[in-house]
Amino acid sequence: MTRRVLCFGELLLRLGAPGRELLLQSPLLQVQIGGAEANVAVSLARFGHHAAMVGTVAGNALGDAALAALRGHGVDVGRVRRDPGARMGLYFLATGAGLRPSEVVYDRADSAFARAGSDAYDWPALVAEFDCLHVSGITPALGQRCADATVTAMRSARAAGLEVSFDGNFRPKLWAAWQADPATVLRAVLAEATIAFADHRDIEVVLGPDADAHADTHEARILAAAARAFAAFPQLRRIATTLRGQNSVDAHSLGALLVTRGGDVHRVAPQAVEGIVDRIGAGDAFAAGVLHGLLVGMADGDALAFGHAAACLKHTVPGDFNLVDAAAVGALLRHERLDVRR
Structure with missing residues (x-):
């Protein structure tokens, strides 16, 4: 069953230090295309859906390369604007090793995407063709224009009857760059979401710490925060999150949890994820997998299991x-064998 999903966000150039080197330890950077919402679009396209991006890129060879990368993975980029006088947003990545965590440095100020406000997009016309809109908390963190555009997009989508998906993706470095009040901005965002990919920390950013909380486990904190979110945002129907444990950069465990407004709780037990090649985008893979399951009519628990497996x-x-x-x-x-397939 194919659905039509629109993803709104910034296409980025990812400039990574080779191997496990620190940034500029040697004078080389490896270039890839990324961005949280684009990651979701690529996954959904590979799962067989009609996935489309909307946003703005630089009207130059860098923007063209980003669009070509998405197009090559089956994503519809016909709604992405090109701004000839602007720059692409960048992020630099030094992949960690052992007990040294990975590190990201952003260079996104005044990018083509950040410069485009709500009036750059005809939201009622854009969302009319789709079944679902997906956004993340990264976009409103880029500045007031992007925050306004995010809320406008979500309001238009909900008015048109779409599923409205929001991934918390809280990025303190981006919010600090313009001294915003994340709680105020994100409250308006969550007010429009029908499904949220968020844990207790994301919800506490919006609603503040829970003074009455007595939870003593990670899951209990998430369940308590989910109850607060359902009470505060009447249109919100589901909250899903991964549960990650870390022994080192290369050895994690990953579980998952989905809570419904009706009080149903679905769980996937933690699974060892070892020999990690690249964890960037794992949360986006989870969101795309859960959305895929829900869009094709899977039961909530099966959709959660699919998202968890995709993230692994x-x-x-x-x-x-x-x-x-x-x-x-x-x-x-299905726990199929890991033999070489030939």
Whole structure:
């Protein structure tokens, strides 16, 4: 069953230090295309949906390369604007090793995407063609124009009856750059979401700490925060999140949790994820997998399991994009053997 999903966000150039080097330890950087919302679009396209991006890129060879990368993975980029006088947003990545965590440095100020406000997009016309809109908390963190555009897009989508998906993706470095009040901005955003990918920390950014909380486990804190979010945002129907444990940069455990407004709780037990190749984009792979499951009519628990498996597989794929398809996710869910396939 194919659905039409529109993803709104910034296409980025990812400039990574080779291997496990620190940034500019040697005078080389490896270039890839990324961005949280684009990652979701690529996954959904590979799962068989009509996935489209909307946003703005630089009207030069860098913007063209970003669009070509998405187009090559089956994403519709016909709604992405090009600004000839602007720059591409960048982020620099030094991949960690052992007990040294990975580090990201942003260079996104005054990018083509950040300069475009709500009036750059005809939201009622854009969302009219789709079944679902996906956005993330990264976009409103880029400045007031982007915050306004995010809320306008979500309001238009909900008015048109779309599923409205929001991934918290809280990025303190981006919010600090313009001294914004994340709680005020994100409250308006969450007021429009029908499904949120968020844990207790994301919800506390919006609603503040829970003074009455007595939870003593990670899951209990998430469940308590979810109850507060459902009470504050009447249109919100589902909250889903991964549960990550870390022994080192290369050895994690990953579980998942989905809570519904009606009080149903679905869980996926933590699974060892070792020999990690690249964890960037794993949360986006999870969101795309859960959305895929819900859009094709899976039960909530099955959609959660599909998203969890997709996120586990993303750790094996270099770059931002999760390049596995639904068959590969299904094989993992069936615990198929890991023999060489030939």
